[in-house]
Amino acid sequence: DAGVTQSPTHLIKTRGQQVTLRCSPKSGHDTVSWYQQALGQGPQFIFQYYEEEERQRGNFPDRFSGHQFPNYSSELNVNALLLGDSALYLCASSLTTSGGQGLEKLFFGSGTQLSVL
């Protein structure tokens, strides 16, 4: 059973460019969340997708956008890259149940390390 897979593993971009990161959730999961982790910090929530809609968003600018496809996979897009966008980007998947959120386990991928020069 494949876990959460992210691609690419590493990426180097220059300021002002645009980037797309990809995530395939764990088999059987329907919900995908994205997190940004700066060096030495805990992950920070960017947004979550469920049923191809953005369900919840953290405190990130509109330069960060996402998409979820019918097969539950997801993309994170960042426009007009800044040096401060350099970080590890983590994707997490989970299963939304009728009982609501808050108790389900999140499964994380190993992340995409983005460097902006």
Added chain:
Amino acid sequence: DAKTTQPNSMESNEEEPVHLPCNHSTISGTDYIHWYRQLPSQGPEYVIHGLTSNVNNRMASLAIAEDRKSSTLILHRATLRDAAVYYCILRDPFNFGNEKLTFGTGTRLTIIP
């Protein structure tokens, strides 16, 4: 979001028990206590969660204070593979916005061979 406080770092000898503390004095009655850990070069992984009673699973035990203002993650016999950053997180399943995990800086656990 209710906040948690953890020591920045801890060390333990291999094959010894490890007690990782977490303070959450503003915890609400419906907050669950979750623990995740992040091994080097990996994403976080779920460890355990609980509400009021102590919990055990194959990875660890969670001891929750009677007033719920603190909790302790217990690794019964630490191995070198347990070296990681451990995060204590509160989640309320009944409040909007609980879909996300709010991470602090966690406790970096070093295991001494």
